[in-house]
Amino acid sequence: MSLPHVLLGLLAEPASGYDLKQEFGQSIRYFWSAELSQIYPALAKLERDGLLESSREPSPKGPSRKVYRRTAEGQKALKEWLLRGPVCRTERLDYLAQMFFLETIPPARRRKFIEDLRDDFQERLHALEAVEQYWSESDPRYPDRLPDHEKYRQMTLKLGLKRYAATVEWCEECLERM
Amino acid sequence: MSLPHVLLGLLAEPASGYDLKQEFGQSIRYFWSAELSQIYPALAKLERDGLLESSREPSPKGPSRKVYRRTAEGQKALKEWLLRGPVCRTERLDYLAQMFFLETIPPARRRKFIEDLRDDFQERLHALEAVEQYWSESDPRYPDRLPDHEKYRQMTLKLGLKRYAATVEWCEECLERM
DNA sequence: CAGGTCATGTAATAAGTTACATGATTAA
DNA sequence: TTAATCATGTAACTTATTACATGACCTG
Numbered sequence: 001m002s003l004p005h006v007l008l009g010l011l012a013e014p015a016s017g018y019d020l021k022q023e024f025g026q027s028i029r030y031f032w033s034a035e036l037s038q039i040y041p042a043l044a045k046l047e048r049d050g051l052l053e054s055s056r057e058p059s060p061k062g063p064s065r066k067v068y069r070r071t072a073e074g075q076k077a078l079k080e081w082l083l084r085g086p087v088c089r090t091e092r093l094d095y096l097a098q099m100f101f102l103e104t105i106p107p108a109r110r111r112k113f114i115e116d117l118r119d120d121f122q123e124r125l126h127a128l129e130a131v132e133q134y135w136s137e138s139d140p141r142y143p144d145r146l147p148d149h150e151k152y153r154q155m156t157l158k159l160g161l162k163r164y165a166a167t168v169e170w171c172e173e174c175l176e177r178m
Numbered sequence: 179m180s181l182p183h184v185l186l187g188l189l190a191e192p193a194s195g196y197d198l199k200q201e202f203g204q205s206i207r208y209f210w211s212a213e214l215s216q217i218y219p220a221l222a223k224l225e226r227d228g229l230l231e232s233s234r235e236p237s238p239k240g241p242s243r244k245v246y247r248r249t250a251e252g253q254k255a256l257k258e259w260l261l262r263g264p265v266c267r268t269e270r271l272d273y274l275a276q277m278f279f280l281e282t283i284p285p286a287r288r289r290k291f292i293e294d295l296r297d298d299f300q301e302r303l304h305a306l307e308a309v310e311q312y313w314s315e316s317d318p319r320y321p322d323r324l325p326d327h328e329k330y331r332q333m334t335l336k337l338g339l340k341r342y343a344a345t346v347e348w349c350e351e352c353l354e355r356m
Numbered sequence: 357c358a359g360g361t362c363a364t365g366t367a368a369t370a371a372g373t374t375a376c377a378t379g380a381t382t383a384a
Numbered sequence: 385t386t387a388a389t390c391a392t393g394t395a396a397c398t399t400a401t402t403a404c405a406t407g408a409c410c411t412g
Binding site for chain 1 (some may be wrong): 180183184187206207208209210211253257258259260261263264265266267268269271272273274275276277278279280281282283287288290291293295298316323326327329330331333334336337339340344345347348351352355
């Protein structure tokens with residue numbers, strides 16, 4: 001039940017469903033994603049429940065936009081989610097399940113599997129490194145003098161960097177041990 | 179579409195739905211889980227599709243068991259899944275989404291949030307460390323002389339250890355920086 | 357005989373993906 | 385005029401969770 005909360009979180013600034021989908025494409029995508037076909041109904045329900053309100057606004061390019069704003073109720077719901085403490089659901093990592101049964105395929109293909117996995121995480125790592133570099137170059141307050149709302153985003157980024165680096169390292173170790 | 183493949187993987191040895199559920203409770207749970215209400219229909223479908231076959235067997239304790247075996251077709255399907263290469267879907271990490279919006283709650287509660295997160299991962303780390311210790315004590319081949327099918331499980335375990343350790347470390351760093 | 361574990365399932369609901377439908381505006 | 389982007393949505397399907405239903409066998 002977290003997508004509604006993620007949307008509430010992102011709606012610190014008014015935005016349309018379409019805008020929100022773009023935001024998922026940026027930093028968010030490393031820990032969450034959603035299709036427009038899931039976002040639109042979710043926003044509609046949040047509005048019905050009084051956590052959001054919306055207004056139609058003409059768009060400079062394209063059809064008119066439905067811009068959502070968080071209500072006081074919405075802000076409260078977001079807070080409650082955070083105050084309930086960390087939500088840790090069981091992760092479903094298909095590639096780890098595959099790793100678990102990797103002996104099923106011939107040795108050469110096993111090696112290739114792990115190389116592919118390494119390349120994938122290497123790429124993600126580079127992407128996050130680029131984010132960090134751009135951020136640190138464009139804001140002299142990076143990383144320790146950032147305002148609160150950016151500080152926690154920076155920390156989130158840091159965990160991504162750590163985990164992806166650890167994963168790439170692990171792939172290399174596996175390859176050496178084969 | 180991975181649960182069926184996980185079941186195929188686990189069914190290297192014949193087992194009932196109930197047995198398989200137990201296995202999820204062990205090592206598997208760090209990267210996959212499923213309820214019995216999902217497992218039973220999944221097994222039934224795999225049988226209809228000819229990837230598994232079953233037989234009723236009396237149980238020493240309790241009602242009769244339905245024991246599934248992998249067919250040649252099933253083995254093939256498992257191989258194909260692995261040969262298609264690593265499946266990396268977008269992860270949905272609720273607690274990272276929460277971290278991203280953590281400025282929403284008061285500073286003392288932010289700290290508590292991160293402490294709780296650290297405790298959670300610390301616990302998982304301890305659990306995996308216990309698994310490793312037991313394994314290394316009970317099998318002198320651990321870790322480099324293990325037979326193939328255990329070697330990849332050991333590597334899977336290693337990634338878990340690495341990631342959980344990195345996460346605990348990261349929590350500590352966050353707390354220091356607050 | 358009560359409570360726990362063994363054992364198999366169905367039903368209802370929630371969450372997420374893929375495909376489809378529609379139409380405006382802009383740039384090549 | 386054709387393709388791309390902007391913009392909002394519905395429908396069908398798949399996947400996962402929670403709740404319910406049933407009953408055997410074992411232990412205290």
